[in-house]
Amino acid sequence: MRSLTVVAYAVNGAGLGHLTRVLAVLRWMRRIAKCAGTRLDAYVLTTSEASDLALREGFAAFKLPSKTAVRDAEIPKEDYLRLARQWIWHSVGLLKPDLLLVDTFPGGTFGELGPVLDVPAKKVFIHRAVKEDFARLDGYRAFLPQYDRIIAIEEPGAEPTSLYEGFEWRARTVGPILLRGRDELHPRAEARRRLGIPGDAFAVWVGAGGGGDFTAEKTLRSIATYFSEKKNVHLVIGAGPLYRGEPLRGHNITWHTEPLAALDFPGLDAAISAAGFNSFYELLNAGIPSAFFAQEKIADDQSRRIQAATDAGAALFITADSTGEISNDALDFSFRRLTDETSRTALSEAATAFVPTNFAREAARLALQVVIDRHELDDAMNLATPAFFKLLDSGKATSESLERALKWFDGATDLTGDEMADLLSRVLSGPGDSDRLRWFLTFAKRFPKPTDEHQCEQLVEGWLAVQNALAAFNNPRGTGGFLNGLPLARRADFEAQTVALEEFLRAVHAGGETIYRAQALIDRHHDASLGDRALLVALEKATEEVRDEQRI
Amino acid sequence: MNVQQFFRLANQRIAELQQALNQLKTDYSKHDQRTGELQQTREAALTELATVNLPALVPQAIAEVETRTGYGKFRQIDPIEYKQRERVRLSKLIADIQADPKFINRQQLLEPTAGELTLKAQKAKQELDLIQSAIGRYEAEPDFVSLYERGYDTDDYKESIFSFRFYGDWRRGDAIVEKFGVENFAVLRAAYEPLRRSRELYSKDYQDAQAAIEDVRRLIAQFNEAKQRLDNLAHVVLEECQTALREHLAYVDREQLFEWSKGDRIREALVKKIHGLEKQIEYTKTMTSRQMQEESRVLNEAIIKIKRKITKFGRPKNAYVTLNDAEVYAWLADPRQKLSARRERFWRQYDRVAYYDRYDYYDYTRDMLWWDLMTDGRVDGNFIPEVYEYHQQNPNYHWDSSYAEPTPVLTPDYNDIPSGVEVS
Numbered sequence: 015m016r017s018l019t020v021v022a023y024a025v026n027g028a029g030l031g032h033l034t035r036v037l038a039v040l041r042w043m044r045r046i047a048k049c050a051g052t053r054l055d056a057y058v059l060t061t062s063e064a065s066d067l068a069l070r071e072g073f074a075a076f077k078l079p080s081k082t083a084v085r086d087a088e089i090p091k092e093d094y095l096r097l098a099r100q101w102i103w104h105s106v107g108l109l110k111p112d113l114l115l116v117d118t119f120p121g122g123t124f125g126e127l128g129p130v131l132d133v134p135a136k137k138v139f140i141h142r143a144v145k146e147d148f149a150r151l152d153g154y155r156a157f158l159p160q161y162d163r164i165i166a167i168e169e170p171g172a173e174p175t176s177l178y179e180g181f182e183w184r185a186r187t188v189g190p191i192l193l194r195g196r197d198e199l200h201p202r203a204e205a206r207r208r209l210g211i212p213g214d215a216f217a218v219w220v221g222a223g224g225g226g227d228f229t230a231e232k233t234l235r236s237i238a239t240y241f242s243e244k245k246n247v248h249l250v251i252g253a254g255p256l257y258r259g260e261p262l263r264g265h266n267i268t269w270h271t272e273p274l275a276a277l278d279f280p281g282l283d284a285a286i287s288a289a290g291f292n293s294f295y296e297l298l299n300a301g302i303p304s305a306f307f308a309q310e311k312i313a314d315d316q317s318r319r320i321q322a323a324t325d326a327g328a329a330l331f332i333t334a335d336s337t338g339e340i341s342n343d344a345l346d347f348s349f350r351r352l353t354d355e356t357s358r359t360a361l362s363e364a365a366t367a368f369v370p371t372n373f374a375r376e377a378a379r380l381a382l383q384v385v386i387d388r389h390e391l392d393d394a395m396n397l398a399t400p401a402f403f404k405l406l407d408s409g410k411a412t413s414e415s416l417e418r419a420l421k422w423f424d425g426a427t428d429l430t431g432d433e434m435a436d437l438l439s440r441v442l443s444g445p446g447d448s449d450r451l452r453w454f455l456t457f458a459k460r461f462p463k464p465t466d467e468h469q470c471e472q473l474v475e476g477w478l479a480v481q482n483a484l485a486a487f488n489n490p491r492g493t494g495g496f497l498n499g500l501p502l503a504r505r506a507d508f509e510a511q512t513v514a515l516e517e518f519l520r521a522v523h524a525g526g527e528t529i530y531r532a533q534a535l536i537d538r539h540h541d542a543s544l545g546d547r548a549l550l551v552a553l554e555k556a557t558e559e560v561r562d563e564q565r566i
Numbered sequence: 567m568n569v570q571q572f573f574r575l576a577n578q579r580i581a582e583l584q585q586a587l588n589q590l591k592t593d594y595s596k597h598d599q600r601t602g603e604l605q606q607t608r609e610a611a612l613t614e615l616a617t618v619n620l621p622a623l624v625p626q627a628i629a630e631v632e633t634r635t636g637y638g639k640f641r642q643i644d645p646i647e648y649k650q651r652e653r654v655r656l657s658k659l660i661a662d663i664q665a666d667p668k669f670i671n672r673q674q675l676l677e678p679t680a681g682e683l684t685l686k687a688q689k690a691k692q693e694l695d696l697i698q699s700a701i702g703r704y705e706a707e708p709d710f711v712s713l714y715e716r717g718y719d720t721d722d723y724k725e726s727i728f729s730f731r732f733y734g735d736w737r738r739g740d741a742i743v744e745k746f747g748v749e750n751f752a753v754l755r756a757a758y759e760p761l762r763r764s765r766e767l768y769s770k771d772y773q774d775a776q777a778a779i780e781d782v783r784r785l786i787a788q789f790n791e792a793k794q795r796l797d798n799l800a801h802v803v804l805e806e807c808q809t810a811l812r813e814h815l816a817y818v819d820r821e822q823l824f825e826w827s828k829g830d831r832i833r834e835a836l837v838k839k840i841h842g843l844e845k846q847i848e849y850t851k852t853m854t855s856r857q858m859q860e861e862s863r864v865l866n867e868a869i870i871k872i873k874r875k876i877t878k879f880g881r882p883k884n885a886y887v888t889l890n891d892a893e894v895y896a897w898l899a900d901p902r903q904k905l906s907a908r909r910e911r912f913w914r915q916y917d918r919v920a921y922y923d924r925y926d927y928y929d930y931t932r933d934m935l936w937w938d939l940m941t942d943g944r945v946d947g948n949f950i951p952e953v954y955e956y957h958q959q960n961p962n963y964h965w966d967s968s969y970a971e972p973t974p975v976l977t978p979d980y981n982d983i984p985s986g987v988e989v990s
Contacts, residue, residue: 491819499817526642527814534813566639566648566806 017053018385021111021134023102024060025123030224030256030273031291031314032117033062035140037071038193039115039165042378045403049431050386050394057109059102064224064255067273071193076105081123082226099126106130113385118142120157131160136384140191140377141166142291143175144314162384165377167191170368171322186380188373190295194276195372197400199300205281210268215248216353219279219302221287222338224254227309229338231259236338237286238262240345250282252293276300284352286332286345289316298328299369303361305330305348307340327360328368375400399431410442415451422458425465433467437474444481453481456497460549461508469508476512483519484529492529499533501540503549514553521560535559567889569879576872579898583872586902587865590858593909597854600920601847608843615836616812623649623804634826634833637814640807649803656796663789668782675782683782687775694768701761704754707745709738714758719751820844824930835926842925845936850920852950857912861905868901915945927970938965 022040024032036058044054058068058075063083068075078101079087084094102122106114107130114134118141121127131137139161144154155177158164164178164185178185200208211217220237222230234251241249242264250268252275253261261269276292279300287293289306291314297304306329308316323329332348334340351357375398382391406416419438423429429437441454454477464470484493503511522532535556536549544551559565619635620627623645632638663669675683704710717723718739725732739751746754795802815823820841827833875897879887922940935956937947943965947953957963 491822492817495817495819526639527810528637528639528818530817531637531639531810531814533817538813566643566645566803566810 016051017055018047018113019109019111020054020056020113020115021106021109022056022058022115022117023122023127024058024062024117025119030062030064030067030226030254031142033058033060033064033067034193034273034292035142035191036060036115036117037068037073038191038372038374039140039377039381040073041071041193042375042398043382046375046378046382046391046394046398047386049397050382050390052386057105057111059105061098063226064273067255070273078102095124095126098124099129102126103129106133110134112136113138113381115140115381116161118144119154120161121153125153127157131157136163137161138163138165138381138384141175141177141185142314143167143169143172163380165380167373169319169322171325172318188377188380189371190291190299190369191374191377192276192292192296192299192372193274193374194296195374195400196299196301196366198277198404199280200277202280205278207281209250209270209278209281211248211250211281215246215266216284217248217250217282218352219250219252219282219285219287219297219304221252221275221285221293222254222257223288223290223293223309224256226254226256226258227288227338229309229334230254230257231338233288233307233334233338233340234259234262236340237345238264238267240340240342240349241266244349250278252287284349284358286340286348286352289320290314291319294319294323295369298323298365299372301362301366303352303358304365305332305352307332307334309334309338310336323365323368326364326368328364329361393427397429397431397434399435402431402435405435405438405442408442411438411451415455418455419451422455423464423470425463426467426470429467429470433470437470440474440478444478450481453494453497456494457481457500460497460500460502460504461511462504462506472509476508476516479516480512480519483516483523486520486523487529489529496529496533500536501542501549501552503546506546506550511550511553514550514557518553518557518560521557525560527560532556567891567894569885569887569889572879572889572894573876575894575898576876579900580869580872582900583865583869583902587862587869590861594854594858597850597916597920601850604843604847604850604920608840608847611836611840611843612812612816613808615815615833615840616808618832618836619815620804620808620811623800623807631811634828634830635811635815636818636822636826637811639810639814645803645807649799652803653796653799656792656799659792660789660796663785663792666785669785669789672782672786676779683775683779687772687779690768690772690775694765694772697761697765697768701758701765704758704761707742709735710742710754710758713739713742713751714755719755815840821930838925838928842922842928842936842940846920846922846940848952849937849940849947849950850916853912853916853919856949857909861909864901864905872898915941918945924970929969932969933960933963934965934969939970942967942970 020040020043022036024036040054040056040058044056047054056073058065058073059078060068060075061078061080063080065075065077078098079089079094081091081094084091103126111134114131114137116127116137116139119127120139120141121131137160139158141158141164158177159181162184164181166175166178166185166187167190168174168187169190199205206217209217218241220234220241222233230253234253238249238251241247248266248268249264250270251262252270253259255271255273257271263269276296279297279302282300282302285297285302285304287297287304287306288309290309290311294306294316306316306320306323308320320329320331324331330348330351332340332344352361379391379395386394411419416438419441420434423434423437438451442450444450454474457477457480458473461473461476462469464473484496487493500515518536519532522529522535536552539552539555539559540548541551542548619631625646628640628645631640668675671682673681675681678684713719713735716725716735718735725735743749743751743754748754820837824834824837824841827837878884879889919937919940924939928934928936928939935947935953937945937950937953941947948957
């Protein structure tokens with residue numbers, strides 16, 4: 015298998031956004047590359063204090079302390095910057111990536127990427143909008159032309175940027191990139207169980223982004239105090255993995271500091287949250303009626319983001335003062351609207367329309383375009399659909415079995431990932447407790463390899479019919495033996511053979527015979543000299559024998 | 567040694583090695599013979615197990631079949647009831663046949679010299695032969711039948727005057743008319759036509775007579791078969807049941823079958839014996855195929871090496887080279903001696919597996935491989951897929967030689983198990 019080395023660089027201090035976005039793109043890049051027959055060796059270089067998120071997503075992260083951590087540790091800033099520059103330069107130099115993926119800061123936050131941009135074969139920049147005065151800095155604009163591809167995240171309601179003048183052809187626009195899309199989240203009941211939300215309690219998410227903002231504790235405390243008197247309200251306080259303040263506990267509080275909180279968003283009824291890129295778009299994508307407040311950031315304009323959503327009727331704007339505190343009046347006003355049924359429905363519908371989809375897959379495709387042949391990539395995209403990977407991640411079959419199944423279908427080039435996922439789902443939902451996919455493959459390999467979508471469909475339908483007939487014997491061990499012992503018939507008509515096989519098995523079962531006797535009958539009647547027709551003839555003769563009432 | 571002498575020796579060696587290659591299959595024919603013996607023994611053991619499980623068509627034995635073997639057919643079709651039904655069916659069939667006039671008059675119909683149908687068939691045949699001899703002189707004439715069937719010399723003749731075929735037919739028609747000495751083709755047609763119709767008629771008569779004879783013969787065969795079956799019904803039904811059960815037993819998972827034996831020592835011993843025999847067949851097949859492949863590879867490599875030397879010294883520039891004798895003999899070293907030693911070792915291991923007979927030592931409750939039991943763990947069996955997979959899945963597995971000792975419980979010698987006797 016070919017390999018592709020990718021180094022992703024995400025600078026974070028008091029947040030998680032850059033790392034999360036980079037991981038979201040890497041996750042899909044790895045999936046698509048795999049479908050293109052390429053192994054993605056991904057390295058994440060980050061300063062985020064929540065680098066365990068990379069571990070959860072199955073990526074190796076190499077970590078530098080964030081500037082916040084250096085300040086708290088009272089390390090001289092110059093020493094840190096010197097070390098950080100050298101560390102990044104050496105790391106990228108040693109890894110010699112085929113592709114360097116950088117988020118938001120094209121030259122790093124202190125120019126640390128400047129010396130290394132010559133090393134990688136290709137460079138891709140994910141451009142999340144930054145404040146106008148930040149974007150106007152020469153140190154920001156000057157690095158942009160050095161990238162082979164710029165993936166610009168166009169936030170709903172934001173002004174189009176003019177930063178790419180002269181090299182617009184390198185830029186491509188996508189919508190918000192999320193680590194998990196709506197289709198990948200847990201079902202509501204499971205999410206509520208995981209979050210510990212009791213019965214019919216009204217669940218409110220209270221979030222302050224990644225938790226690293228200096229106002230986070232005060233904000234969370236003011237909201238929690240307001241809700242402490244409310245009956246039948248359960249707070250899920252998403253303090254974030256970077257939260258360092260005093261935790262808030264209580265009988266109606268779930269204290270949440272884990273990353274990937276979005277997985278459980280369907281369990282919520284409303285949210286009051288900071289408008290950091292990830293929290294904001296994850297909540298709206300999940301259709302949660304939300305009120306957002308803005309935190310002051312160097313480069314991120316959260317107020318503009320909230321304004322765009324309120325203009326679209328997709329969220330409420332709630333104001334926090336400079337210390338992060340939110341007044342009871344403001345909370346009262348928002349809460350009334352968040353609990354009003356009509357208002358909630360309108361907010362939820364507008365939210366899902368505002369952020370209809372996750373663009374991580376599209377961003378990954380755009381990034382891979384610079385390193386993988388276009389036709390190969392198109393084929394891989396055809397296969398690498400969300401439904402297909404949802405099935406792969408479901409754990410219903412071993413990865414080895416799934417890989418073998420994919421190989422068996424690889425002749426059907428017109429089969430899309432969604433169709434493949436649908437076929438395999440049907441196989442996996444069939445009767446039987448054992449590894450259904452392993453049995454399916456044992457069966458499939460007896461017959462001609464499918465060469466198009468129609469034949470794949472026929473194969474799965476045929477298998478399900480045969481599997482149902484086999485299930486009647488209620489003998490998993492015997493079924494395995496029977497399928498293994500079934501003679502090969504790879505050049506004969508598939509449909510005729512499976513129909514005959516199903517009919518035979520039903521006759522055997524109706525006659526009170528066992529699966530072992532079925533095997534014996536096929537073997538006895540199988541005449542290899544008949545070539546392609548041998549199995550069909552054997553099945554017909556065996557069926558006739560089983561149905562002969564004048565024989566025991 | 568000059569090049570010509572080298573060529574002579576080299577070609578001689580190639581011939582010897584080639585002969586050894588050709589003889590490989592014969593050299594290993596002992597394996598085919600032993601496989602045949604093992605298969606026969608397995609078949610016999612299976613029959614015996616079926617007999618032990620269903621020694622007679624008695625309710626107790628029938629009731630136990632499913633719990634002891636997993637074969638549930640007799641729950642659905644009770645062999646005793648089936649026997650009764652079969653008795654009724656056969657009796658009715660026999661009575662029906664006996665009442666059939668064709669069967670009653672079978673002697674009169676089929677008597678070889680004066681039987682009614684025999685005479686009818688004979689007569690039709692004689693007429694047919696007579697007509698055939700008369701019609702033969704026309705049909706023996708090339709193109710006659712074709713011209714007749716296409717209506718030559720009649721209004722039905724369709725060939726165009728502008729076709730080659732028209733003139734070809736004309737030429738053949740004239741030639742035939744001239745040969746038969748008649749005026750034209752219409753005269754021949756008039757003579758041939760009635761003969762042809764008569765042949766069709768008599769041919770049908772003959773076929774009808776033959777079909778009637780076959781009908782009576784079939785009835786007689788059916789009667790005999792039904793009678794024979796009815797007379798031996800108890801034995802026949804038992805045999806059919808045992809055969810069905812035996813077919814089931816041939817494919818049942820051995821461990822499952824052993825569990826179903828529920829401590830019955832005769833059944834357990836037979837299951838172990840069958841399982842062991844199957845493993846012997848599997849192992850010896852893999853061993854032999856591997857050994858033959860290895861020998862074939864060595865011999866082929868030796869031949870290729872010598873051929874390369876022949877090619878090298880066949881070049882004009884080497885025509886007058888003098889070769890060092892010691893080197894030449896090294897090139898032409900005979901690999902068969904080494905192979906012979908390896909083969910001896912192989913046969914020793916083979917015999918150990920192929921003639922192993924202490925199946926009763928196998929213990930389904932222990933982690934053990936038949937391979938290790940048969941070789942006492944002394945032969946590396948990783949070339950056998952089953953052994954390799956087992957070792958992969960159980961990396962901490964080690965053969966314990968004490969497993970190959972008799973179990974404390976007295977186990978009956980499988981050879982002494984009486985056929986068809988129920989002991990539990």
